[in-house]
Amino acid sequence: MESLDPRVSRLNIDENASLSPKAPLDQFGTFEVFVQLKEGKQYKHEGAVHAPNRDMAFIFAKEQFSRRLMCSGLFVVDTRNVFVTEYTEDTVNVYEKVADNADAQGEAQEFEFFHLMKRGKQHEHIGSIEAQSAEQALVMAKSEFINSDKPIYNVWVVKTNDILFSSEEDKVIWNTLPEKKFRDAIAYKAADKVKAFKIRQHK
């Protein structure tokens, strides 16, 4: 195929080959990604990536969600490991729907909590609690959040161990962000050039 793109010509593609569907491949798993924009700020849900495992998910997430804006930390978790409560609306706090007790057995573990405070926005990290299950963690959190000033519409509960956190050493991967000014609109000022051009045209 003669293409204007030398990279394409080098591929030697037969563009007349029939457009058959590609061979199916079991899709990669889904991982939810949480980003901390600045030290001290809450982690926020940013979106999802598909990856074969958590480590790869972390790498994809870093590229997808922390390439452009500021970033000081990243969480990834397999979507299947997120315990999702029901959704409420208006003035109904979802903790009103949480039972007063839950069956629990086994050892206590840490669970991270993410709250949705506004429809249309993203879940934010609130903190963690030690419990024997996600259900029990919700029961334990109930007293603290049921009287919150603003209603909480939905909660995600995730076992801390299921999350891959960026570590202290990982932070160097964001060190060079401020050097990438070529990714900012502000690096492309040209008003002076236009002005000079107009003056030249006038003469």
Add this chain to the structure above:
Amino acid sequence: MYGGGNTFESAKFEGLENEDPQKLAEFEARIERGEKIEPSDWMPKLYRKQLIRMIEQHAHSEIIGALPEGTWITRAPGFKRKLALMAKVQDEVGHAQLLYSAAETLGKPREAMIDDLITGKSKYSNIFNYPAFTWADSCFISWLVDAGAIVNQLANARGSYGPYCRALDRICAEESFHLKYGHHCVIHMATGSEKQREMMQAAINRWWGPMMHFFGPPDKVSVHTEVLMKWKVKMASNDDCRNQFLDMYVPKIWELGLTIPDPNLKKNEDTGRWEYTEPDWEEFKRVINGDGPCNKERLAVRRTAEERGAWVRKALLAPKTEYVAPLA
């Protein structure tokens, strides 16, 4: 990108009478109040279908749109331009990832979307079926095609579907660099040597038709937009988007001493609307249905990337994970 639900055919408008009237009323009231619809909410089948189609085609447009610009990465003039163009093209591919995720929350798996792109079943923005002959074409795309995309994307970001809006907010934030970079490139060419000016002018002449097509057929022939507007799936009419684009960018093109190949192009100061020669809509139809200068190449490149990359994905495939739709 290049979304807008405009160059795109829409879903068949039937079956609305089979929806539960109570639920439909609540759904419409929510949109009326300005609230977003989230994946876990009830929604009419038609809403789901139309959004999947629209977001998916938007995602494909980002992927395919990276091809004509990518053509010039290796030959962009100088290190700075190469760096910037590479970053921009990477952003566009990132936009596709965000958009595929948003479409997935509606129930269509990513693999099915990629399949539909490769087999030609699913459309993408028609403008990318045209070739980027010179560096000036790449400058035109970066500035003006992205400018057109931003007009659409800003409108759609006010739409009703939560995950799509959130993806668009992120995308729009990244687009501001594309637009400024593109404008910078065009200014450099237009204020440069005689040869550079000629190249830039030739690119505008080549791309003006497809650019006018970009916003889709005129309102008088676009069908079925009423209910989509009510549901805030479609946020502005094709003609309104086109008019907004002309209003923002024609003066900026003219101030560089460049011309636009349409003798009838002028702003009617009484109506505030731009007047122009209708572009060749027969050509538009022909190209979108497969018979354009680059349709074959675009799909062939995409298909080859899929085929030749399959072994990497297979090698990475781990049975410990499982595909599910993203949460939000």
